[in-house]
Amino acid sequence: MNDDRTALRERIREANDIVDVVGSYLSLRPAGPTFKALCPFHEDKHPSLVVDPRKQSYKCWACGEWGDVFTFVQKMDHVEFPEALRTLAQRAGISLEKNQKISAGPSKAGMLDVMKWAAARYQSCLLDAPSAEVARDYLGERQLNLGMIRQFGLGYAPDAWEWLVQGALKEKISLDLLEQVGLIAKRNEQKGHYDRFRDRVMFPIRDVQGRTVGFGGRILPSSVVSADRPPPKYYNSAETAIFSKSDQLYGIDLAKQAAAKTGYLAIVEGYTDVIMAHQHGIAQVVATMGTALNERHIKQLKRIVPRVVLVFDADAGGDTGVDRALEVFVKNDLDLRIATLPEGLDPCDLLVAKGPEPFRAALEGAVDVFEYKLQHAWAKHGARGVDGQRQAAEELLGILALTPNERSVKLALMVNRIAQRLLIKEDLIWARLKELRAKRAGSASDRTAPRETPHNPPAEAEAQAAPAETKAGPAPLHERELLELLLAEPALVPRAAVEIAEDEMEHPGLRKVIEALYRLHASGQPADLDHLQGIIDNEKLWQSMRDLAQKGLDYPDRPGVFQKVLERFRERKTLRRKLAIKNQMQDAAPADALELLKKLRDHQ
Ligand SMILES: [Zn+2]
Incomplete structure:
Protein backbone atom coordinates (compact mmCIF):
# COMPACT_ATOMS: atom_id res chain seq x y z
CA MET A 1 0.00 0.00 0.00
CA ASN A 2 2.73 2.42 1.00
CA ASP A 3 4.71 1.45 -2.06
CA ASP A 4 1.68 2.23 -4.17
CA ARG A 5 1.45 5.65 -2.56
CA THR A 6 5.11 6.38 -3.17
CA ALA A 7 4.84 5.23 -6.77
CA LEU A 8 1.77 7.41 -7.31
CA ARG A 9 3.48 10.41 -5.74
CA GLU A 10 6.52 9.94 -7.98
CA ARG A 11 4.29 9.56 -11.02
CA ILE A 12 2.59 12.83 -10.19
CA ARG A 13 5.95 14.48 -9.62
CA GLU A 14 7.22 13.31 -13.00
CA ALA A 15 4.08 14.48 -14.75
CA ASN A 16 4.45 18.02 -13.38
CA ASP A 17 7.58 19.72 -14.57
CA ILE A 18 8.65 22.25 -11.96
CA VAL A 19 9.23 24.93 -14.57
CA ASP A 20 5.65 24.59 -15.84
CA VAL A 21 4.19 24.59 -12.35
CA VAL A 22 6.17 27.53 -11.00
CA GLY A 23 5.63 29.27 -14.34
CA SER A 24 1.89 28.99 -13.87
CA TYR A 25 2.14 31.12 -10.70
CA LEU A 26 5.05 33.43 -11.46
CA SER A 27 6.60 34.79 -14.60
CA LEU A 28 9.88 33.07 -15.28
CA ARG A 29 12.86 34.30 -17.23
CA PRO A 30 15.43 31.88 -18.62
CA ALA A 31 18.87 32.23 -17.05
CA GLY A 32 21.33 29.75 -18.53
CA PRO A 33 20.15 26.23 -17.78
CA THR A 34 17.84 27.54 -15.03
CA PHE A 35 14.98 30.04 -14.71
CA LYS A 36 14.56 33.04 -12.47
CA ALA A 37 11.55 34.75 -10.92
CA LEU A 38 10.72 37.33 -8.28
CA CYS A 39 10.56 35.30 -5.06
CA PRO A 40 6.99 35.13 -3.67
CA PHE A 41 8.23 34.21 -0.19
CA HIS A 42 9.95 37.45 0.66
CA GLU A 43 9.84 41.08 -0.48
CA ASP A 44 11.86 40.57 -3.62
CA LYS A 45 12.94 43.41 -5.88
CA HIS A 46 15.15 41.46 -8.21
CA PRO A 47 14.60 37.89 -9.29
CA SER A 48 16.16 35.80 -6.53
CA LEU A 49 14.20 32.60 -6.98
CA VAL A 50 16.03 30.08 -9.13
CA VAL A 51 14.10 27.18 -10.64
CA ASP A 52 16.28 24.33 -11.76
CA PRO A 53 14.69 21.88 -14.23
CA ARG A 54 17.64 19.48 -13.88
CA LYS A 55 17.09 19.04 -10.16
CA GLN A 56 13.33 19.70 -10.39
CA SER A 57 13.71 22.08 -7.48
CA TYR A 58 13.57 25.76 -6.62
CA LYS A 59 15.63 27.86 -4.26
CA CYS A 60 15.67 31.52 -3.28
CA TRP A 61 19.21 32.69 -2.75
CA ALA A 62 17.96 35.66 -0.74
CA CYS A 63 15.52 34.20 1.80
CA GLY A 64 16.59 30.57 1.61
CA GLU A 65 13.20 29.05 0.71
CA TRP A 66 13.62 25.86 -1.29
CA GLY A 67 11.83 22.69 -2.22
CA ASP A 68 10.18 20.64 -4.94
CA VAL A 69 7.00 20.90 -6.92
CA PHE A 70 4.87 19.73 -3.96
CA THR A 71 6.23 22.15 -1.39
CA PHE A 72 5.89 24.94 -3.92
CA VAL A 73 2.17 24.31 -4.43
CA GLN A 74 1.66 23.87 -0.68
CA LYS A 75 3.25 27.22 0.04
CA MET A 76 1.55 29.09 -2.77
CA ASP A 77 -1.93 27.69 -2.24
CA HIS A 78 -1.58 27.58 1.56
CA VAL A 79 -2.61 23.94 1.69
CA GLU A 80 -1.33 20.71 3.25
CA PHE A 81 0.47 18.03 1.29
CA PRO A 82 -2.60 15.91 0.35
CA GLU A 83 -4.31 18.93 -1.20
CA ALA A 84 -1.18 19.84 -3.15
CA LEU A 85 -0.96 16.26 -4.36
CA ARG A 86 -4.55 16.45 -5.50
CA THR A 87 -4.01 19.72 -7.34
CA LEU A 88 -0.99 18.39 -9.16
CA ALA A 89 -2.65 15.07 -9.95
CA GLN A 90 -5.54 16.93 -11.46
CA ARG A 91 -3.19 19.18 -13.39
CA ALA A 92 -1.60 16.11 -14.95
CA GLY A 93 -4.89 14.30 -15.48
CA ILE A 94 -4.02 11.52 -13.03
CA SER A 95 -6.90 10.10 -11.02
CA LEU A 96 -6.18 9.62 -7.32
CA GLU A 97 -8.99 7.21 -6.53
CA LYS A 98 -10.90 4.79 -8.64
CA ASN A 99 -14.46 5.81 -9.55
CA GLN A 100 -13.82 9.26 -8.22
CA LYS A 101 -16.79 11.51 -8.87
CA ILE A 102 -17.06 15.17 -8.17
CA SER A 103 -18.83 14.65 -4.91
CA ALA A 104 -16.13 14.99 -2.29
CA GLY A 105 -16.35 17.48 0.59
CA PRO A 106 -15.85 21.19 0.14
CA SER A 107 -12.20 20.83 -0.82
CA LYS A 108 -10.64 23.44 -3.03
CA ALA A 109 -10.07 20.80 -5.68
CA GLY A 110 -13.77 19.88 -5.63
CA MET A 111 -14.82 23.49 -6.05
CA LEU A 112 -12.36 23.96 -8.90
CA ASP A 113 -13.83 20.87 -10.53
CA VAL A 114 -17.40 22.15 -10.55
CA MET A 115 -16.24 25.57 -11.73
CA LYS A 116 -14.47 23.97 -14.64
CA TRP A 117 -17.51 21.88 -15.46
CA ALA A 118 -19.84 24.89 -15.33
CA ALA A 119 -17.52 27.07 -17.43
CA ALA A 120 -17.47 24.47 -20.20
CA ARG A 121 -21.22 24.14 -20.05
CA TYR A 122 -21.88 27.89 -20.19
CA GLN A 123 -19.47 28.23 -23.08
CA SER A 124 -20.93 25.47 -25.21
CA CYS A 125 -24.33 27.03 -24.62
CA LEU A 126 -23.06 30.42 -25.86
CA LEU A 127 -21.38 28.97 -28.92
CA ASP A 128 -24.01 26.43 -30.02
CA ALA A 129 -27.44 26.80 -28.41
CA PRO A 130 -30.18 28.46 -30.51
CA SER A 131 -31.43 30.18 -27.35
CA ALA A 132 -28.05 31.93 -27.00
CA GLU A 133 -28.45 33.95 -30.18
CA VAL A 134 -29.38 37.03 -28.20
CA ALA A 135 -26.12 36.75 -26.24
CA ARG A 136 -24.08 36.19 -29.39
CA ASP A 137 -25.67 39.29 -30.90
CA TYR A 138 -24.87 41.30 -27.81
CA LEU A 139 -21.18 40.32 -27.88
CA GLY A 140 -21.07 40.93 -31.63
CA GLU A 141 -22.40 44.45 -31.15
CA ARG A 142 -19.67 45.03 -28.58
CA GLN A 143 -17.20 44.03 -31.35
CA LEU A 144 -15.72 41.13 -29.39
CA ASN A 145 -14.43 38.51 -31.80
CA LEU A 146 -14.81 34.75 -31.56
CA GLY A 147 -11.13 34.18 -30.83
CA MET A 148 -11.38 36.33 -27.70
CA ILE A 149 -14.68 34.78 -26.66
CA ARG A 150 -12.98 31.40 -26.71
CA GLN A 151 -9.75 32.60 -25.12
CA PHE A 152 -11.56 34.22 -22.19
CA GLY A 153 -14.00 31.33 -22.01
CA LEU A 154 -17.12 33.51 -22.17
CA GLY A 155 -20.43 31.71 -21.85
CA TYR A 156 -24.15 32.15 -21.55
CA ALA A 157 -26.57 31.13 -18.82
CA PRO A 158 -29.92 30.77 -20.56
CA ASP A 159 -33.16 32.29 -19.36
CA ALA A 160 -34.33 29.26 -17.38
CA TRP A 161 -34.67 28.35 -13.71
CA GLU A 162 -33.18 24.87 -13.73
CA TRP A 163 -30.87 24.64 -16.71
CA LEU A 164 -27.68 24.17 -14.68
CA VAL A 165 -29.42 22.14 -11.96
CA GLN A 166 -30.78 19.63 -14.48
CA GLY A 167 -27.43 19.36 -16.23
CA ALA A 168 -25.75 18.64 -12.92
CA LEU A 169 -28.28 15.96 -11.99
CA LYS A 170 -27.79 14.25 -15.33
CA GLU A 171 -23.99 14.27 -15.06
CA LYS A 172 -23.89 13.44 -11.33
CA ILE A 173 -22.26 16.71 -10.35
CA SER A 174 -22.61 17.59 -6.68
CA LEU A 175 -25.43 20.09 -6.14
CA ASP A 176 -23.95 20.90 -2.73
CA LEU A 177 -20.74 22.04 -4.34
CA LEU A 178 -22.58 24.07 -6.97
CA GLU A 179 -24.50 25.73 -4.18
CA GLN A 180 -21.34 26.41 -2.21
CA VAL A 181 -19.69 28.18 -5.13
CA GLY A 182 -22.83 30.24 -5.61
CA LEU A 183 -24.03 29.06 -9.01
CA ILE A 184 -27.27 27.61 -7.71
CA ALA A 185 -29.37 28.19 -4.58
CA LYS A 186 -31.85 26.20 -2.51
CA ARG A 187 -35.54 26.91 -2.93
CA ASN A 188 -37.64 27.58 0.13
CA GLU A 189 -39.04 24.59 1.97
CA GLN A 190 -36.52 22.13 0.56
CA LYS A 191 -38.09 21.92 -2.87
CA GLY A 192 -34.82 21.46 -4.74
CA HIS A 193 -32.48 24.02 -6.26
CA TYR A 194 -32.64 26.78 -8.87
CA ASP A 195 -30.05 28.57 -11.06
CA ARG A 196 -28.80 31.89 -9.72
CA PHE A 197 -27.56 33.08 -13.10
CA ARG A 198 -30.27 33.43 -15.75
CA ASP A 199 -30.14 35.22 -19.09
CA ARG A 200 -26.64 36.47 -18.41
CA VAL A 201 -23.37 36.53 -20.31
CA MET A 202 -20.94 34.61 -18.12
CA PHE A 203 -17.35 35.81 -17.62
CA PRO A 204 -15.26 33.12 -15.95
CA ILE A 205 -12.88 34.66 -13.41
CA ARG A 206 -9.64 32.76 -13.37
CA ASP A 207 -6.71 32.73 -11.01
CA VAL A 208 -3.15 33.34 -12.10
CA GLN A 209 -2.90 29.71 -13.20
CA GLY A 210 -5.95 29.92 -15.40
CA ARG A 211 -8.27 27.93 -13.11
CA THR A 212 -11.83 29.21 -13.03
CA VAL A 213 -12.52 30.30 -9.46
CA GLY A 214 -15.65 32.39 -9.94
CA PHE A 215 -18.02 33.98 -12.43
CA GLY A 216 -19.24 37.42 -13.20
CA GLY A 217 -22.59 37.44 -14.98
CA ARG A 218 -23.78 40.41 -17.00
CA ILE A 219 -27.46 40.79 -17.60
CA LEU A 220 -28.48 41.22 -21.25
CA PRO A 221 -30.01 44.58 -22.15
CA SER A 222 -32.93 42.69 -23.68
CA SER A 223 -33.59 40.73 -20.50
CA VAL A 224 -37.15 40.97 -19.23
CA VAL A 225 -36.89 42.24 -15.70
CA SER A 226 -39.37 43.50 -13.21
CA ALA A 227 -39.38 47.28 -13.14
CA ASP A 228 -39.71 47.69 -9.39
CA ARG A 229 -36.90 45.29 -8.50
CA PRO A 230 -34.31 45.58 -11.27
CA PRO A 231 -31.49 43.06 -10.79
CA PRO A 232 -27.88 44.30 -10.71
CA LYS A 233 -26.19 44.68 -14.07
CA TYR A 234 -23.30 42.50 -12.90
CA TYR A 235 -23.60 39.68 -10.48
CA ASN A 236 -20.84 37.48 -9.01
CA SER A 237 -20.65 33.91 -7.81
CA ALA A 238 -20.08 33.39 -4.09
CA GLU A 239 -17.01 34.30 -2.05
CA THR A 240 -15.38 30.96 -1.25
CA ALA A 241 -12.05 29.47 -0.26
CA ILE A 242 -11.04 29.74 -3.91
CA PHE A 243 -12.64 33.09 -4.80
CA SER A 244 -12.42 36.42 -3.10
CA LYS A 245 -13.53 39.42 -5.07
CA SER A 246 -11.08 41.75 -3.43
CA ASP A 247 -8.09 39.54 -4.27
CA GLN A 248 -8.89 38.80 -7.85
CA LEU A 249 -7.44 40.34 -10.96
CA TYR A 250 -9.50 39.57 -14.03
CA GLY A 251 -7.38 38.38 -16.96
CA ILE A 252 -4.20 37.85 -14.93
CA ASP A 253 -3.74 34.34 -16.35
CA LEU A 254 -3.62 35.67 -19.90
CA ALA A 255 -1.78 38.91 -19.11
CA LYS A 256 1.18 37.68 -17.12
CA GLN A 257 3.38 36.58 -20.03
CA ALA A 258 2.93 39.85 -21.90
CA ALA A 259 3.55 41.74 -18.66
CA ALA A 260 6.86 40.00 -18.13
CA LYS A 261 7.90 41.33 -21.53
CA THR A 262 6.65 44.91 -21.17
CA GLY A 263 7.68 45.16 -17.52
CA TYR A 264 4.30 46.42 -16.36
CA LEU A 265 0.64 45.51 -15.96
CA ALA A 266 -2.17 47.96 -16.68
CA ILE A 267 -5.33 47.89 -14.57
CA VAL A 268 -8.65 48.87 -16.10
CA GLU A 269 -12.19 48.69 -14.74
CA GLY A 270 -14.30 46.32 -16.78
CA TYR A 271 -14.17 42.80 -18.18
CA THR A 272 -14.78 44.02 -21.71
CA ASP A 273 -12.02 46.63 -21.37
CA VAL A 274 -9.60 43.79 -20.65
CA ILE A 275 -10.82 41.60 -23.49
CA MET A 276 -10.84 44.44 -26.00
CA ALA A 277 -7.26 45.36 -25.09
CA HIS A 278 -6.17 41.76 -25.69
CA GLN A 279 -8.07 41.75 -28.95
CA HIS A 280 -5.99 44.74 -30.04
CA GLY A 281 -2.73 43.04 -29.13
CA ILE A 282 -2.26 44.82 -25.80
CA ALA A 283 -2.21 41.84 -23.50
CA GLN A 284 -0.60 43.32 -20.35
CA VAL A 285 -4.02 44.41 -19.09
CA VAL A 286 -6.13 43.19 -16.16
CA ALA A 287 -9.10 44.49 -14.13
CA THR A 288 -9.88 44.56 -10.43
CA MET A 289 -13.30 43.21 -9.57
CA GLY A 290 -14.94 46.54 -8.84
CA THR A 291 -12.78 47.11 -5.77
CA ALA A 292 -9.97 49.64 -5.38
CA LEU A 293 -6.41 48.47 -5.69
CA ASN A 294 -5.44 46.98 -2.32
CA GLU A 295 -2.48 45.44 -0.53
CA ARG A 296 -3.42 41.93 -1.57
CA HIS A 297 -3.50 42.90 -5.23
CA ILE A 298 -0.12 44.51 -4.79
CA LYS A 299 1.32 41.36 -3.31
CA GLN A 300 0.20 39.36 -6.35
CA LEU A 301 1.26 42.00 -8.84
CA LYS A 302 4.73 42.27 -7.38
CA ARG A 303 5.32 38.63 -8.13
CA ILE A 304 4.88 39.40 -11.78
CA VAL A 305 5.99 42.96 -12.50
CA PRO A 306 7.79 45.86 -10.83
CA ARG A 307 5.45 48.46 -12.34
CA VAL A 308 1.68 48.91 -12.38
CA VAL A 309 -0.26 51.40 -14.47
CA LEU A 310 -3.74 52.41 -13.29
CA VAL A 311 -5.96 53.49 -16.16
CA PHE A 312 -8.38 56.27 -15.23
CA ASP A 313 -10.99 58.01 -17.32
CA ALA A 314 -9.92 61.58 -17.91
CA ASP A 315 -12.71 62.95 -15.72
CA ALA A 316 -11.84 60.68 -12.79
CA GLY A 317 -8.64 62.59 -12.02
CA GLY A 318 -8.22 64.27 -8.66
CA ASP A 319 -10.84 62.21 -6.87
CA THR A 320 -10.52 59.68 -4.08
CA GLY A 321 -9.23 57.04 -6.52
CA VAL A 322 -6.02 58.98 -6.91
CA ASP A 323 -5.60 59.52 -3.16
CA ARG A 324 -6.15 55.84 -2.58
CA ALA A 325 -3.57 54.98 -5.25
CA LEU A 326 -1.07 57.37 -3.70
CA GLU A 327 -1.64 55.76 -0.33
CA VAL A 328 -0.91 52.33 -1.78
CA PHE A 329 2.16 53.79 -3.46
CA VAL A 330 3.68 55.31 -0.33
CA LYS A 331 3.05 52.18 1.72
CA ASN A 332 4.46 49.75 -0.82
CA ASP A 333 7.61 49.30 -2.70
CA LEU A 334 6.13 49.46 -6.16
CA ASP A 335 6.32 51.71 -9.18
CA LEU A 336 2.71 52.83 -9.54
CA ARG A 337 1.64 55.10 -12.40
CA ILE A 338 -1.53 56.65 -13.67
CA ALA A 339 -2.63 56.76 -17.30
CA THR A 340 -5.51 58.98 -18.36
CA LEU A 341 -7.41 58.34 -21.54
CA PRO A 342 -8.22 61.05 -24.07
CA GLU A 343 -11.72 62.49 -24.27
CA GLY A 344 -13.02 60.67 -21.23
CA LEU A 345 -13.61 57.43 -23.12
CA ASP A 346 -13.36 54.09 -21.38
CA PRO A 347 -10.70 51.72 -22.75
CA CYS A 348 -13.18 49.56 -24.66
CA ASP A 349 -14.78 52.50 -26.49
CA LEU A 350 -11.41 54.07 -27.20
CA LEU A 351 -10.03 50.85 -28.68
CA VAL A 352 -13.08 50.26 -30.84
CA ALA A 353 -13.14 53.86 -32.05
CA LYS A 354 -9.44 54.54 -32.57
CA GLY A 355 -7.55 51.23 -32.62
CA PRO A 356 -4.69 50.27 -30.30
CA GLU A 357 -2.33 53.25 -30.71
CA PRO A 358 -3.94 55.93 -28.49
CA PHE A 359 -4.45 53.38 -25.72
CA ARG A 360 -0.91 52.10 -25.98
CA ALA A 361 0.40 55.67 -25.97
CA ALA A 362 -1.60 56.42 -22.81
CA LEU A 363 -0.08 53.38 -21.07
CA GLU A 364 3.46 54.18 -22.15
CA GLY A 365 3.04 57.82 -21.13
CA ALA A 366 1.67 57.06 -17.67
CA VAL A 367 2.80 59.47 -14.95
CA ASP A 368 3.91 58.22 -11.57
CA VAL A 369 1.13 58.56 -9.05
CA PHE A 370 3.00 60.99 -6.84
CA GLU A 371 3.68 63.32 -9.76
CA TYR A 372 0.06 62.99 -10.83
CA LYS A 373 -1.23 63.95 -7.41
CA LEU A 374 1.26 66.79 -7.19
CA GLN A 375 0.07 68.21 -10.50
CA HIS A 376 -3.56 67.92 -9.50
CA ALA A 377 -3.07 69.46 -6.08
CA TRP A 378 -1.21 72.31 -7.73
CA ALA A 379 -3.88 72.78 -10.38
CA LYS A 380 -6.52 72.87 -7.66
CA HIS A 381 -4.87 75.22 -5.16
CA GLY A 382 -1.90 76.81 -6.93
CA ALA A 383 -3.74 79.93 -8.03
CA ARG A 384 -4.29 81.00 -4.43
CA GLY A 385 -0.70 82.02 -3.77
CA VAL A 386 1.00 81.03 -0.53
CA ASP A 387 -2.21 79.72 1.03
CA GLY A 388 -2.80 77.56 -2.00
CA GLN A 389 0.73 76.19 -1.87
CA ARG A 390 0.28 75.27 1.76
CA GLN A 391 -3.08 73.66 1.05
CA ALA A 392 -1.63 71.60 -1.82
CA ALA A 393 1.29 70.46 0.35
CA GLU A 394 -1.13 69.56 3.13
CA GLU A 395 -3.09 67.28 0.79
CA LEU A 396 0.07 65.42 -0.14
CA LEU A 397 1.61 65.26 3.33
CA GLY A 398 -1.51 63.75 4.84
CA ILE A 399 -0.88 60.73 2.66
CA LEU A 400 2.92 60.77 2.85
CA ALA A 401 2.64 60.55 6.63
CA LEU A 402 1.49 56.95 6.12
CA THR A 403 4.94 55.90 4.88
CA PRO A 404 6.09 53.03 7.08
CA ASN A 405 9.75 54.05 7.06
CA GLU A 406 10.29 57.72 7.68
CA ARG A 407 13.91 57.56 6.56
CA SER A 408 13.39 55.87 3.21
CA VAL A 409 15.01 57.26 0.10
CA LYS A 410 11.61 57.28 -1.54
CA LEU A 411 10.14 59.58 1.09
CA ALA A 412 13.17 61.86 0.88
CA LEU A 413 12.72 62.10 -2.87
CA MET A 414 9.03 62.93 -2.55
CA VAL A 415 9.67 65.59 0.08
CA ASN A 416 12.36 67.05 -2.12
CA ARG A 417 9.99 67.24 -5.05
CA ILE A 418 7.23 68.87 -3.02
CA ALA A 419 9.77 71.44 -1.84
CA GLN A 420 10.89 72.23 -5.36
CA ARG A 421 7.51 72.28 -7.00
CA LEU A 422 5.53 74.05 -4.34
CA LEU A 423 8.44 76.31 -3.37
CA ILE A 424 8.35 75.38 0.29
CA LYS A 425 11.48 74.87 2.39
CA GLU A 426 12.33 71.22 2.88
CA ASP A 427 12.85 71.72 6.62
CA LEU A 428 9.30 72.97 6.99
CA ILE A 429 7.93 69.96 5.12
CA TRP A 430 9.87 67.53 7.31
CA ALA A 431 8.67 69.32 10.43
CA ARG A 432 5.04 69.14 9.31
CA LEU A 433 5.47 65.50 8.34
CA LYS A 434 6.83 64.73 11.78
CA GLU A 435 3.80 66.39 13.36
CA LEU A 436 1.40 64.40 11.21
CA ARG A 437 3.18 61.15 11.96
CA ALA A 438 3.22 61.86 15.66
CA LYS A 439 -0.50 62.58 15.53
CA ARG A 440 -1.13 59.29 13.77
CA ALA A 441 1.09 57.33 16.15
CA GLY A 442 -0.63 59.04 19.07
CA SER A 443 -4.07 58.07 17.87
CA ALA A 444 -2.97 54.55 16.95
CA SER A 445 -1.63 53.87 20.41
CA ASP A 446 -1.46 56.18 23.37
CA ARG A 447 1.09 54.15 25.25
CA THR A 448 3.70 53.51 22.60
CA ALA A 449 5.73 56.54 21.72
CA PRO A 450 6.85 56.44 18.11
CA ARG A 451 10.52 56.15 19.02
CA GLU A 452 9.95 52.75 20.58
CA THR A 453 8.70 51.12 17.40
CA PRO A 454 11.06 48.56 15.90
CA HIS A 455 11.67 50.79 12.88
CA ASN A 456 12.99 53.50 15.04
CA PRO A 457 14.82 52.35 18.15
CA PRO A 458 16.49 55.15 20.12
CA ALA A 459 20.06 54.16 19.24
CA GLU A 460 19.30 54.47 15.55
CA ALA A 461 17.53 57.74 16.04
CA GLU A 462 20.60 59.13 17.78
CA ALA A 463 22.86 57.95 15.02
CA GLN A 464 20.58 59.69 12.57
CA ALA A 465 20.61 62.89 14.57
CA ALA A 466 24.40 63.08 14.53
CA PRO A 467 25.44 65.73 12.04
CA ALA A 468 26.62 64.24 8.76
CA GLU A 469 29.78 66.31 8.80
CA THR A 470 31.29 65.02 12.04
CA LYS A 471 34.96 64.19 11.78
CA LEU A 579 21.65 48.10 23.37
CA ALA A 580 18.72 50.44 22.96
CA ILE A 581 16.48 48.16 24.98
CA LYS A 582 19.12 47.83 27.69
CA ASN A 583 19.40 51.60 27.90
CA GLN A 584 15.65 51.91 28.25
CA MET A 585 15.67 49.31 31.01
CA GLN A 586 17.96 51.38 33.19
CA ASP A 587 15.30 53.99 33.79
CA ALA A 588 12.20 51.84 33.36
CA ALA A 589 9.70 51.01 36.08
CA PRO A 590 9.92 47.36 37.22
CA ALA A 591 6.77 46.32 35.35
CA ASP A 592 8.00 47.85 32.11
CA ALA A 593 11.44 46.36 32.63
CA LEU A 594 9.92 42.90 32.51
CA GLU A 595 8.33 43.72 29.18
CA LEU A 596 11.65 45.01 27.87
CA LEU A 597 13.42 41.90 29.08
CA LYS A 598 11.03 39.84 26.98
CA LYS A 599 11.80 41.99 23.97
CA LEU A 600 15.48 41.53 24.59
CA ARG A 601 15.07 37.77 24.66
CA ASP A 602 13.25 37.89 21.31
CA HIS A 603 16.33 39.44 19.81
CA GLN A 604 18.76 36.76 21.04
ZN1 LIG B 1 12.89 34.56 -1.29
Missing part, protein backbone atom coordinates in the same frame (compact mmCIF):
# COMPACT_ATOMS: atom_id res chain seq x y z
CA ALA A 472 35.31 60.88 10.06
CA GLY A 473 37.31 58.26 11.87
CA PRO A 474 38.30 55.12 10.01
CA ALA A 475 35.21 53.46 8.47
CA PRO A 476 34.12 50.10 9.92
CA LEU A 477 35.33 47.25 7.74
CA HIS A 478 31.90 46.01 6.65
CA GLU A 479 30.91 49.50 5.53
CA ARG A 480 34.02 49.85 3.46
CA GLU A 481 33.55 46.41 1.95
CA LEU A 482 29.96 47.25 1.07
CA LEU A 483 31.06 50.32 -0.86
CA GLU A 484 33.84 48.39 -2.58
CA LEU A 485 31.28 45.87 -3.78
CA LEU A 486 28.61 48.36 -4.84
CA LEU A 487 31.04 50.56 -6.72
CA ALA A 488 32.57 47.60 -8.50
CA GLU A 489 29.24 45.96 -9.26
CA PRO A 490 26.29 48.41 -9.52
CA ALA A 491 23.91 45.48 -10.06
CA LEU A 492 24.14 44.87 -6.30
CA VAL A 493 22.75 48.32 -5.44
CA PRO A 494 19.02 47.45 -5.63
CA ARG A 495 19.48 44.58 -3.21
CA ALA A 496 21.50 46.76 -0.86
CA ALA A 497 18.81 49.44 -0.99
CA VAL A 498 16.29 46.90 0.29
CA GLU A 499 18.48 45.48 3.04
CA ILE A 500 20.44 48.43 4.34
CA ALA A 501 19.07 51.87 5.21
CA GLU A 502 21.36 54.78 4.47
CA ASP A 503 21.63 55.75 8.11
CA GLU A 504 22.98 52.35 9.06
CA MET A 505 26.24 53.66 7.64
CA GLU A 506 28.13 55.20 10.54
CA HIS A 507 30.88 56.74 8.49
CA PRO A 508 29.58 60.10 7.22
CA GLY A 509 31.57 60.08 3.98
CA LEU A 510 30.49 56.59 3.03
CA ARG A 511 26.93 57.41 4.02
CA LYS A 512 26.98 60.24 1.49
CA VAL A 513 28.07 57.87 -1.23
CA ILE A 514 25.39 55.34 -0.31
CA GLU A 515 22.75 58.08 -0.33
CA ALA A 516 23.87 59.12 -3.80
CA LEU A 517 23.80 55.53 -5.07
CA TYR A 518 20.32 54.93 -3.68
CA ARG A 519 19.10 58.20 -5.10
CA LEU A 520 20.33 57.24 -8.55
CA HIS A 521 18.73 53.83 -8.25
CA ALA A 522 15.41 55.26 -7.03
CA SER A 523 15.26 57.66 -9.94
CA GLY A 524 15.79 54.85 -12.42
CA GLN A 525 19.35 55.73 -13.44
CA PRO A 526 22.28 53.32 -13.35
CA ALA A 527 23.98 53.57 -9.97
CA ASP A 528 27.53 53.44 -11.33
CA LEU A 529 30.67 55.53 -11.11
CA ASP A 530 29.91 57.49 -14.26
CA HIS A 531 26.60 58.68 -12.88
CA LEU A 532 28.04 59.29 -9.43
CA GLN A 533 30.54 61.69 -10.85
CA GLY A 534 27.76 64.10 -11.62
CA ILE A 535 26.58 64.07 -8.01
CA ILE A 536 29.70 63.90 -5.84
CA ASP A 537 31.56 67.18 -6.08
CA ASN A 538 34.13 66.50 -3.38
CA GLU A 539 37.45 65.76 -5.08
CA LYS A 540 38.88 63.76 -2.16
CA LEU A 541 35.76 61.63 -1.79
CA TRP A 542 35.72 61.01 -5.50
CA GLN A 543 39.32 59.77 -5.44
CA SER A 544 38.62 57.38 -2.59
CA MET A 545 35.55 56.05 -4.39
CA ARG A 546 37.67 55.09 -7.33
CA ASP A 547 40.10 53.34 -5.00
CA LEU A 548 37.25 51.47 -3.37
CA ALA A 549 35.86 50.40 -6.75
CA GLN A 550 39.28 49.10 -7.73
CA LYS A 551 39.45 46.99 -4.57
CA GLY A 552 35.98 45.66 -5.26
CA LEU A 553 36.99 44.55 -8.72
CA ASP A 554 39.74 42.41 -7.19
CA TYR A 555 37.32 40.22 -5.20
CA PRO A 556 37.15 36.74 -6.71
CA ASP A 557 33.57 36.09 -5.47
CA ARG A 558 31.61 39.33 -5.14
CA PRO A 559 28.15 37.78 -4.50
CA GLY A 560 29.66 35.62 -1.77
CA VAL A 561 31.37 38.55 -0.04
CA PHE A 562 28.18 40.59 -0.46
CA GLN A 563 26.18 37.95 1.45
CA LYS A 564 28.68 38.10 4.30
CA VAL A 565 28.57 41.86 4.40
CA LEU A 566 24.76 41.84 4.53
CA GLU A 567 24.99 39.37 7.39
CA ARG A 568 27.28 41.70 9.30
CA PHE A 569 24.85 44.61 8.84
CA ARG A 570 22.03 42.47 10.19
CA GLU A 571 24.06 41.46 13.22
CA ARG A 572 24.86 45.08 13.90
CA LYS A 573 21.25 46.09 13.68
CA THR A 574 20.28 43.43 16.20
CA LEU A 575 23.09 44.51 18.48
CA ARG A 576 21.99 48.12 18.32
CA ARG A 577 18.41 47.20 19.16
CA LYS A 578 19.56 45.20 22.16
